[in-house]
Amino acid sequence: MNVDAQKPMTENRSEICLEQCFHPETVERVSGFMASREDLLAVAELFKALGDGSRMSILNALLCSELCVCDLTMILKMTQSAVSHQLRVLRGAKIVKSRKEGKNVYYSLDDPHIAMLIETGFEHVREERGGGDV
Amino acid sequence: MNVDAQKPMTENRSEICLEQCFHPETVERVSGFMASREDLLAVAELFKALGDGSRMSILNALLCSELCVCDLTMILKMTQSAVSHQLRVLRGAKIVKSRKEGKNVYYSLDDPHIAMLIETGFEHVREERGGGDV
DNA sequence: TTAACATATGAACAAAGGCTCATATGAATG
DNA sequence: CATTCATATGAGCCTTTGTTCATATGTTAA
Numbered sequence: 135m136n137v138d139a140q141k142p143m144t145e146n147r148s149e150i151c152l153e154q155c156f157h158p159e160t161v162e163r164v165s166g167f168m169a170s171r172e173d174l175l176a177v178a179e180l181f182k183a184l185g186d187g188s189r190m191s192i193l194n195a196l197l198c199s200e201l202c203v204c205d206l207t208m209i210l211k212m213t214q215s216a217v218s219h220q221l222r223v224l225r226g227a228k229i230v231k232s233r234k235e236g237k238n239v240y241y242s243l244d245d246p247h248i249a250m251l252i253e254t255g256f257e258h259v260r261e262e263r264g265g266g267d268v
Numbered sequence: 269m270n271v272d273a274q275k276p277m278t279e280n281r282s283e284i285c286l287e288q289c290f291h292p293e294t295v296e297r298v299s300g301f302m303a304s305r306e307d308l309l310a311v312a313e314l315f316k317a318l319g320d321g322s323r324m325s326i327l328n329a330l331l332c333s334e335l336c337v338c339d340l341t342m343i344l345k346m347t348q349s350a351v352s353h354q355l356r357v358l359r360g361a362k363i364v365k366s367r368k369e370g371k372n373v374y375y376s377l378d379d380p381h382i383a384m385l386i387e388t389g390f391e392h393v394r395e396e397r398g399g400g401d402v
Numbered sequence: 403t404t405a406a407c408a409t410a411t412g413a414a415c416a417a418a419g420g421c422t423c424a425t426a427t428g429a430a431t432g
Numbered sequence: 433c434a435t436t437c438a439t440a441t442g443a444g445c446c447t448t449t450g451t452t453c454a455t456a457t458g459t460t461a462a
Contacts, residue, residue, distance in 0.1 A: 156338045165343050167332040169390065174324050176393035177386070182319030188450080190312040191302070198301040203409060204290045209299050216451060218410055223449095228396055237408045237459050247392040251385060252311070256303065258381040259310035262362055322420080337439055350421060352440055357419095371429050371438045 183227035184251065188212060189220050193243065193252055196230060200242040317361035318385065322346060323354050327377065327386055330364060334376040 168174075183189065191210050195201060203221065207214045221241060224230040229248055233240045243249055302308075317323065325344050329335060337355065341348045355375060358364040363382055367374045377383055 156336070156342050160333060160335065161339050161342045164329050164332045164335065164339070167329075168325070168343070169328050173390060173393060174328060175321050176397070177389040178319055178321040178324040180319075180389055180393060181315045181324070185312055185314075185316030185319040186450080187309050187312040190308050190315070194303050194308060195298050195301075198298045199294060201294065201298065202290070205295050205298070208290055208295045209302070213452070214409075215411085215453080218408095219450075222410075234459095239409060245392070247388055247395075251388055251392070254381055254385055254388070255311040255314055256307060258379070258385070259307060259314060261381075263310075320420080347422070348439075349423080349441085352438095353420075356440075368429095371436095373439060 180227055180229070183223055183229055184255075186220070186223075188216065189224055190252075192217070192220060192224065192241075193229070193248070196241060196243050197249060197252060200233075200240050202238040202240050204238070206241070314361055314363070317357055317363055318389075320354070320357075322350065323358055324386075326351070326354060326358065326375075327363070327382070330375060330377050331383060331386060334367075334374050336372040336374050338372070340375070 169177075184193070188210070192206055195206060195209050201209070203214065203217055206212075206217050206221075210217065221230065221232075224241075225232060228244050230241045231244045233242070303311075318327070322344070326340055329340060329343050335343070337348065337351055340346075340351050340355075344351065355364065355366075358375075359366065362378050364375050365378045367376070
């Protein structure tokens with residue numbers, strides 16, 4: 135989470151890479167192609183929220199069924215507090231949504247993209263271990 | 269990255285959730301559905317590696333073209349050292365691959381899943397900001 | 403209202419992560 | 433071989449993050 139990048143590039147150039155080393159047109163073209171800083175950060179935040187073992191376990195469970203916090207606590211064998219804290223992160227990232235029913239709060243995946251991301255992730259790591267390439 | 273969960277659940281049950289609160293069949297069913305701990309951690313690691321602004325910028329650039337470290341340094345206006353460190357993380361996560369040519373090392377996305385993940389991520393955040401739902 | 407329970411949250415602490423600086427490695431060139 | 437340049441890496445520093453513990457909030461039932 136930096137992407138600051140707003141320092142004068144003139145100075146940068148002299149320290150790091152003398153003018154002959156890089157490919158100016160490529161750099162130009164790719165620079166033009168880059169997503170907005172805002173989008174980049176948003177996507178990074180999304181993946182960061184997916185990038186934790188506990189949260190991935192929660193999501194894996196929610197992939198199967200809507201669940202209340204207590205169920206999750208049982209399934210993941212984690213503290214209720216830890217589960218709640220992680221659900222907060224997931225809620226903040228709009229990865230899960232919640233629904234209140236009496237004393238219970240039921241969580242589920244927020245939208246189909248999320249399920250797709252998670253499933254693609256699993257595919258990727260399984261193939262990687264399995265064969266090497268596809 | 270915890271997912272330890274190997275403490276005796278008997279004790280857990282009495283502390284956290286008395287027997288009447290949860291849905292035993294659901295818990296049972298979902299527990300059976302869960303991916304292996306190994307896969308969960310691998311996926312979490314994958315997303316964690318994607319979950320950083322600097323790395324997402326690198327990947328966004330690589331989505332467009334194969335690039336050497338120096339090009340990336342220019343495009344992202346980051347230190348060469350910082351870029352190299354992040355490329356190491358990406359390499360370790362098998363998200364990018366590298367190819368050496370003379371003094372330069374060229375990086376590119378490792379496989380199509382990666383591009384798909386990133387693009388789905390962008391779609392998600394754009395739709396989220398744009399409309400609210402699809 | 404009081405008690406019991408499900409969930410949320412704040413503080414504190416330990417661990418992980420990203421950046422910079424300095425330096426190492428390894429290739430090309432004189 | 434010595435130099436130069438592209439890239440990689442280790443150490444140190446500071447920030448972020450995940451967990452636990454204690455407690456707050458809010459809902460249902462007695």
